[in-house]
Amino acid sequence: MTLVRFDPFRELSTLQDRLNRIFADAYPRRYDDDLTQRGEWFPPVDIYENGSDEIVLKAELPGLRREDIDLRVENNTLTLRGERKRDTEIKQEQYHRVERSYGAFSRSFTLPSRIDTENVRAEFKEGVLSIKLPVKAEAKPRQIEVAIS
Incomplete structure (x- = not known):
């Protein structure tokens, strides 16, 4: 007989997955009650160093x-x-399906203190906004030479 350790967090995770599936089946998302109708959307963002x-x-x-x-x-x-x-040229009754989101959006990101906020640069090209947040010179790691005496 093997000894099996009880992991309560794994059991809770499994329970949460099952409940999510139950409610997803019971309340399917309807397209007439989509986020596009309320004008709320969040553009996807990648952040990397x-x-x-x-x-x-x-x-x-x-x-x-x-x-x-x-x-x-x-x-x-x-x-x-x-x-x-x-698009103002297309009337609401002319649409067969609306899957793209429209309306205002706002996203905020807390910047680490090591960012030089005075020299932030932004470029908009082909529908992608690239924002470059430079690191302050004093926050960059630097090599210290050790003198041998």
């Missing part, structure tokens, strides 16, 4: 123009706002 020099944030903003984007840095918080507007 580019070596030790800067942190890069890339946001997918297809269909937006540069004028539709508001980017601010205040109190070590980067805030990205904008609005994707519906």
Whole structure:
């Protein structure tokens, strides 16, 4: 007979998965009650370090123009706002299906204290906003030479 250890967290995780499946089947998502109708959406964002020099944030903003984007840095918080507007030439009753999200969005990111907020750069190209957040020079690791005496 083998000894099996009881892991309560694994059991809770399994229970949560089962409950999620039960409620997902009982209350399927309807397209007429979609987030697109309320105008709320959140553009997907990737955040990564580019070596030790800067942190890069890339946001997918297809269909937006540069004028539709508001980017601010205040109190070590980067805030990205904008609005994707519906095509005014197409009437609501002409749509067969609407899966893309429209309306205003706002995303905020707390920046680490090592970011030089005075030298943040942003570039918008082919529907992708790239924000480069440079690391302060004093926060970068540096090699200290040890003298032999």
